[in-house]
Amino acid sequence: xxxxxxxxxxxKECETTEGxxxxxxxxxxxxxxxxxxxxxxxxDPCWMREKLEKYSLVAPIxxxxxxxIVEETDRVIEEHKIFGATYVGLGSAPDFKKCGCDVAVLDRxxxxxxxxxxxxxxxxxxxxxxxxxMEFSHTPDGEVVLDRxxxxxxxAIAGITLDTYWVTAGGGDPAxxxxxxxxxxxxxxxxxxxxxxxxxxxRMAPVGKGNLNYxxxxxxxxxxxxxxxxxxxxxxxGEDPFDCLNQSLDALRALGAKD
Numbered sequence: 001x002x003x004x005x006x007x008x009x010x011x012k013e014c015e016t017t018e019g020x021x022x023x024x025x026x027x028x029x030x031x032x033x034x035x036x037x038x039x040x041x042x043x044d045p046c047w048m049r050e051k052l053e054k055y056s057l058v059a060p061i062x063x064x065x066x067x068x069i070v071e072e073t074d075r076v077i078e079e080h081k082i083f084g085a086t087y088v089g090l091g092s093a094p095d096f097k098k099c100g101c102d103v104a105v106l107d108r109x110x111x112x113x114x115x116x117x118x119x120x121x122x123x124x125x126x127x128x129x130x131x132x133x134m135e136f137s138h139t140p141d142g143e144v145v146l147d148r149x150x151x152x153x154x155x156a157i158a159g160i161t162l163d164t165y166w167v168t169a170g171g172g173d174p175a176x177x178x179x180x181x182x183x184x185x186x187x188x189x190x191x192x193x194x195x196x197x198x199x200x201x202x203r204m205a206p207v208g209k210g211n212l213n214y215x216x217x218x219x220x221x222x223x224x225x226x227x228x229x230x231x232x233x234x235x236x237x238g239e240d241p242f243d244c245l246n247q248s249l250d251a252l253r254a255l256g257a258k259d
Contacts, residue, residue: 001222003249003257004034006189006232008063008091010241011039021051023242028055030246036187036230038063038091045082052083059083060228061128061161061187063091066113069127073116077123087187088120089128089161103139103148110152121157128187130161136170146177155184163189163232164212165204174212175220182224189232190214190248196237204233206244208251215255229257 005027007014014020020040027035037048037059052059062085068076069090080088090113098105117127135146150160162185164174178185192210196203207214221229231248233241 001218001226001258002034002228003032003190003252004036004060004228004230005030005032005245005249006036006038006230008036008039009231009233009236009245012241014040016041017043017047024051024055024057026242027245028057030242030249032057032245032249034058034060034228034230036061036063036089036228036232037085038089045079049083060085061087061089061230063089063130066090066092066094069116069120070112073119077120077125080125081123085125087126087128087159087161089130089187091130092132093129097134101134101137106145106148110149114153117153117158121154126156126186127153127158128161129158130189131163131170132166133170136167136172147180150181150184159184159186161185161187161189163191164217165189165191165193168193168212169202175216178217178220178224178226185221185224185226187228187230188221188226190217190229190252191232191234192248203237204235206233206247206251207231208254209247214252218252218255218257 010023013023035057064076093109095105120127129149131146137145160181162177167174167177190207192205192207192212194203194205194210231245233244236244
């Protein structure tokens, strides 16, 4: 399992290509060897390939807009191949909150994705669906929504980018879900969860600064076939997001994770 940096964490830095390159440089200097391209500005795929090589990084997965995945599938595949990405990631589906409580909406979204997912798989790449908390609601017949999504497409062409924080927010156990989705979790997101006395609310936190059992998560992730675990922190609450990425990497290294 290789530990990477999810650039959505530092998205404010990545609003221009100059800032994006700086973010790649800083992640490389921290010791990261992989990044996920998500929440960043538009970039030329050849430019990205050059910058990744310059900073000794790989970008195996993106978050790509639903519209582009569905309407520009061939171009998306071509771009990913240019800079060496294996996984076409969807950060959230349209009406994604409704998908968690309305099976008809969910099935319409999955139906609309099916041709693109099949084409992505035929091209030798893999589609990855990223969960939030609403995917842990139950359908009227008692099925967990994330299970319904996972079984819709063959594991060889589609997987789940399991987000440990959002699993917990949905009432699930990240380690158990890694086991449950074994073979479908090539890429995952690592962030911690903590209760804050400052505002009496649950917050995102750097790994090791919260209460998730990352030793067990790492163990089950290895067994489940996780290839890349991307540190992500959507909100840093006034802290420097690069420092948060660094704290998480240090904590995961202390637990024996590779970077």
